Amino acid sequence: MAGHRIESTPFASVYPLYLAKVERKGRSKQELDEILRWLTGWQQDELEEELAQGTRFDDFFARAPQLNPARQWIRGVVCGVRVEEVEDPLMREIRYLDKLVDELAKGKAMEKILRKEA
Numbered sequence: 341m342a343g344h345r346i347e348s349t350p351f352a353s354v355y356p357l358y359l360a361k362v363e364r365k366g367r368s369k370q371e372l373d374e375i376l377r378w379l380t381g382w383q384q385d386e387l388e389e390e391l392a393q394g395t396r397f398d399d400f401f402a403r404a405p406q407l408n409p410a411r412q413w414i415r416g417v418v419c420g421v422r423v424e425e426v427e428d429p430l431m432r433e434i435r436y437l438d439k440l441v442d443e444l445a446k447g448k449a450m451e452k453i454l455r456k457e458a
Contacts, residue, residue: 347430350394358441365445375440378454379433381406401433410455411436418442 346354362372376387381404390400401407411433415424418438426432443453 344428344431346434347398348396351397351400352391352394354397355391358437361441362445365447367444367447371444371450372441374450375444375453376437379408379411379437379440380404381408397434398430401430407433413455414439416442 359369359372362368373384373387376382377384380387380401382390383405386405395403414436416422416439418435421435423432423435423439426435440453444450
């Protein structure tokens with residue numbers, strides 16, 4: 341079965357959309373990057389390198405140094421789909437990221453977004 345088109349999309353082409361979404365709501369690039377680092381284990385310089393290289397979503401998550409085990413506590417609906425019910429592993433990771441970006445844009449506290457209370 342062919343994958344979703346987003347899987348082969350360069351992460352760098354979607355990152356500005358995430359950034360615009362959070363900045364419209366008064367949040368910062370630093371907060372967005374903190375979420376990305378928390379989820380994937382990338383260091384800031386590595387994250388910036390992945391963006392500069394035009395890494396595709398599938399490679400971005402496949403090469404992530406350490407996917408955060410607390411991501412299993414990410415629950416809710418993104419684009420009408422419950423993230424915890426997504427069967428495809430890569431799409432689930434992308435939906436986790438989408439959900440975290442949504443939470444940031446909605447003004448949720450970083451401690452809650454990063455599941456520090458889970």
